[in-house]
Amino acid sequence: MLVSAKDMLNKAKAGKYAVGQFNINNLEWTKAVLLTAEEMKSPVILGVSEGAGKYMCGYKTVAAMVKNMIEELNITVPVALHLDHGSYEGAMKCIEAGFSSIMFDGSHYPIDENIAKTQELVKLCNEKGLSLEAEVGSIGGEEDGVIGTGEVADPKECKAIADLGVTMLAAGIGNIHGKYPENWQGLSFETLDAIQQLTGDVPLVLHGGTGIPEEMIKKAISLGVAKINVNTECQLTFAAATRKYIEEGKDLTGKGFDPRKLLAPGTDAIKATVKEKMELFGSVGKA
Ligand code: 13P
Numbered sequence: 634m635l636v637s638a639k640d641m642l643n644k645a646k647a648g649k650y651a652v653g654q655f656n657i658n659n660l661e662w663t664k665a666v667l668l669t670a671e672e673m674k675s676p677v678i679l680g681v682s683e684g685a686g687k688y689m690c691g692y693k694t695v696a697a698m699v700k701n702m703i704e705e706l707n708i709t710v711p712v713a714l715h716l717d718h719g720s721y722e723g724a725m726k727c728i729e730a731g732f733s734s735i736m737f738d739g740s741h742y743p744i745d746e747n748i749a750k751t752q753e754l755v756k757l758c759n760e761k762g763l764s765l766e767a768e769v770g771s772i773g774g775e776e777d778g779v780i781g782t783g784e785v786a787d788p789k790e791c792k793a794i795a796d797l798g799v800t801m802l803a804a805g806i807g808n809i810h811g812k813y814p815e816n817w818q819g820l821s822f823e824t825l826d827a828i829q830q831l832t833g834d835v836p837l838v839l840h841g842g843t844g845i846p847e848e849m850i851k852k853a854i855s856l857g858v859a860k861i862n863v864n865t866e867c868q869l870t871f872a873a874a875t876r877k878y879i880e881e882g883k884d885l886t887g888k889g890f891d892p893r894k895l896l897a898p899g900t901d902a903i904k905a906t907v908k909e910k911m912e913l914f915g916s917v918g919k920a
């Protein structure tokens with residue numbers, strides 16, 4: 634069922650668990666995430682970065698693939714198709730293409746401009762019944778060409794954006810896309826707590842889900858995080874499983890070169906990672 638992320642995230646926030654956003658890159662990735670969500674009876678969010686959207690031949694292709702896959706695979710759990718770190722133009726294109734959820738990342742604009750652009754998109758998404766994620770305080774590291782310096786958000790600015798009526802809010806709290814450096818300072822729970830105090834029931838989003846220790850994930854959920862994004866970890870497990878298959882020479886024996894066989898170990902690795910994250914986030918059985 635393709636739905637907006639609103640209900641699943643409000644339920645998650647109230648029930649003190651989080652829904653995973655898993656970024657997709659191709660058909661195999663999408664199929665792996667959808668089948669795992671169905672098996673785990675978990676709601677799920679498919680994240681599409683602008684780069685991945687381009688790679689998959691545009692947002693219309695992605696929306697058609699996801700809608701048809703949901704039907705063909707008999708997926709009954711709630712699925713949101715979400716633009717990840719969208720620009721204003723990207724958001725407009727995804728609204729038109731049939732995405733059910735949008736992230737507008739205006740964190741690199743001065744706060745007044747971020748507010749103005751987010752406000753316009755709140756109106757548009759409300760009219761169309763789509764969920765909207767906004768961002769305050771950029772997330773560190775690089776996500777498909779979007780580079781952030783890793784600011785810790787100002788809770789008052791978070792309140793100003795939350796009050797516009799966004800569905801969910803991503804706030805920088807020291808989280809980073811990609812692998813965390815050895816000297817990482819950890820998440821600022823003080824900031825997260827202050828943000829939740831000021832933003833009330835609005836579900837909070839934790840980006841950079843790869844490599845955050847389990848106890849920090851659990852604490853973040855207890856402080857209002859209801860959506861956690863995971864991208865790099867699926868890429869790493871996919872790459873490791875594919876490498877193993879090739880190093881063992883299986884791609885050259887029998888029919889091992891058949892792309893459906895060649896990509897199978899990586900796809901299974903994605904399924905295992907998604908399953909593990911759903912268990913950690915507490916979303917299993919919540920569909
Ligand atoms: P990671 O790549 O660190 O898992 O972060 C994913 C993310 O936040 C997508 O927006």
